[in-house]
Amino acid sequence: MDESVQIDEHDANELRAGEMLREARKAEGLDIAQVAAETRIPQRHLVAIESSDYGKLPSRTYAVGFSRSYARLLGLDETVVLARLREELAEGAGEGQQRHDKFEPGDPARVPSRGLVWFSMLAAVLLIAGAFTFYRTYFSPAITPPPLTADAVAPAGPVAQQPTGAATAQPVANGPVVFTSLMDGTWVKFYDGDGKRLYEAQMAKGQSYTIPTDAKDPKVWTGRPYALEITVGGQQVPKLSEDDVVVKDISVTPQALLAREQAAPDTQAAATAPNIPQSAQGAN
Known part of the structure; x- marks a missing residue:
């Protein structure tokens, strides 16, 4: 289309x-x-x-x-x-x-979503609360923080360092793929490589669907990729998109989803890798 x-x-x-x-x-x-x-x-x-x-x-x-x-x-x-x-x-x-109404909207689907309205209201409340705190701190001399007690003073001596390099749980490459809706009315359709429909519904908030392990090249079609949480082998992986766009014919095999997760860190590492002159490399 x-x-x-x-x-x-x-x-x-x-x-x-x-x-x-x-x-x-x-x-x-x-x-x-x-x-x-x-x-x-x-x-x-x-x-x-x-x-x-x-x-x-x-x-x-x-x-x-x-x-x-x-x-x-x-x-x-x-x-x-x-x-x-x-x-x-x-x-x-x-x-x-x-x-008499001459105005014609270009696309009614582009009106602000309910989530955006609630987010704006929350931001306004936080802004007002921050301004009130600033006023109390800098313009009210009678209001001072309580004095420090012996228990509140940090003990002298070296600070214990947290262990680094600890192993973190990684998604299992052949683990089950589960999609969970984060909001009501999330329309989604899953189908295999031959176009056979596996599952289609308007999912309610918290409703989940597990991709059959024997499905041949399963794919997804949805207009709310940001509203679908994805796990592979019980571990969460990035969403198909954080934007309000329609995605179609996206492979949802464990391998494809893990490849999408690994692409972002690899790209960032390449962009931040130090540029070592060839003369310095030869010296090593």
């Missing part, structure tokens, strides 16, 4: 915008739940768009914005879809919409 799909001119004249999207979705083998997970558009709004019942949408703005995101996901030519949609709205198909 990376390349734009051209719509036949005859079909564009005969089909409504919602019908174009519905037929393209069925051709891709997707259901409404999958599209909702990928675009973050409520299923009831997708159903309203496919049935050309635009009166069930909040406004004309949402009809255009949601249809654009839907077309992009399916790889359709969004200019054709939106042109047909605007014709329908002008003809009265979207009766009851707020026609």
Whole structure:
């Protein structure tokens, strides 16, 4: 679905915008739940768009914005879809919409997520708490720290050094691969190298799935890679991505996941290795 799909001119004249999207979705083998997970558009709004019942949408703005995101996901030519949609709205198909609203969002899926809103609120609280602490420390002379006691004074003598080079647990190369959802509504699909579906669901928070050990070249497809915790042989490995992107056809064998984990340290070590002149190497 990376390349734009051209719509036949005859079909564009005969089909409504919602019908174009519905037929393209069925051709891709997707259901409404999958599209909702990928675009973050409520299923009831997708159903309203496919049935050309635009009166069930909040406004004309949402009809255009949601249809654009839907077309992009399916790889359709969004200019054709939106042109047909605007014709329908002008003809009265979207009766009851707020026609005075001229703003059309480029992509409703890009609105800030709930997690980002909570993070911003937490940051604001921490900032206020830090400012209050600064004021009490530097502008309130009556408030002083308690005097040190004999028990609070650090004992004299050398400080014991922590042992270095201790062995740390490493993931087992042939251990089981387990994916655990860190939030509700995480859509994910696992399939083997032949395209056979192994597991597909909208996982709840804390729900896990173990890749079958006999699966042939298992792969994953999800729109929330940052919401999936991965372990190999009981040991945690890096996520597929920390960004809000769609990942598809990513190998999830133990070897592939461990190779992704080892790539980052090796790259960092090469970047920070000292540059030893060749004359000095010859002296050794």
